[in-house]
Amino acid sequence: MLRWMMALAILGVAGLLATGRFQVGLAFAIGAALGVLNFHWLWQTGRVLMEIQTAQVPRKTAFLMVARYPLALAGLAVLYIGGWLPLVPLIAGLLVPGAGVFVESLFLIGAALRHKQTA
Numbered sequence: 001m002l003r004w005m006m007a008l009a010i011l012g013v014a015g016l017l018a019t020g021r022f023q024v025g026l027a028f029a030i031g032a033a034l035g036v037l038n039f040h041w042l043w044q045t046g047r048v049l050m051e052i053q054t055a056q057v058p059r060k061t062a063f064l065m066v067a068r069y070p071l072a073l074a075g076l077a078v079l080y081i082g083g084w085l086p087l088v089p090l091i092a093g094l095l096v097p098g099a100g101v102f103v104e105s106l107f108l109i110g111a112a113l114r115h116k117q118t119a
Contacts, residue, residue: 001039001097001100001101001104002036002039002040002100004099004100004101004103004104005032005035005036005039005096005097005099005100005101006036006100007100008032008096008099008100008103009028009029009032009033009036009093009096012028012032012092012093012096013025013028013029013032016028016089023085023086024086024089025089026085027079027085027086027087027089027090027093028089028090028092028093029093030075030079030085030090030093031076031089031090031091031092031093031094031096032093032094032096033093034072034075034076034090034093034094035072035093035094035095035096035097036096036097038068038069038072038094038097039097039100041064041068042068044061044064045061045064045065048061049061072094076090076091
């Protein structure tokens, strides 16, 4: 999934920069980076929680569980309140992980259908 997220982020930034909209492209890139980082932290937290054998959650995992959204929101607020970048491309960049998961699911569905036809 991460490869699709990165590919979609790169394609989006390249497309925006090709149109000469540097600030919009930068905002999209920052939003995509925050979204992918947030997804990575979520994935890592879920993996750790599934693998631990004790009732006590590691401190780093607990911190990531609690701090994911406030950190992303604080980053967006600083960029928006400072007026450095437009808000809509930032939010669009945050949606990159969802698009990456969607693309990956389409490939998995296609692979399952091909496997079913050959069986």
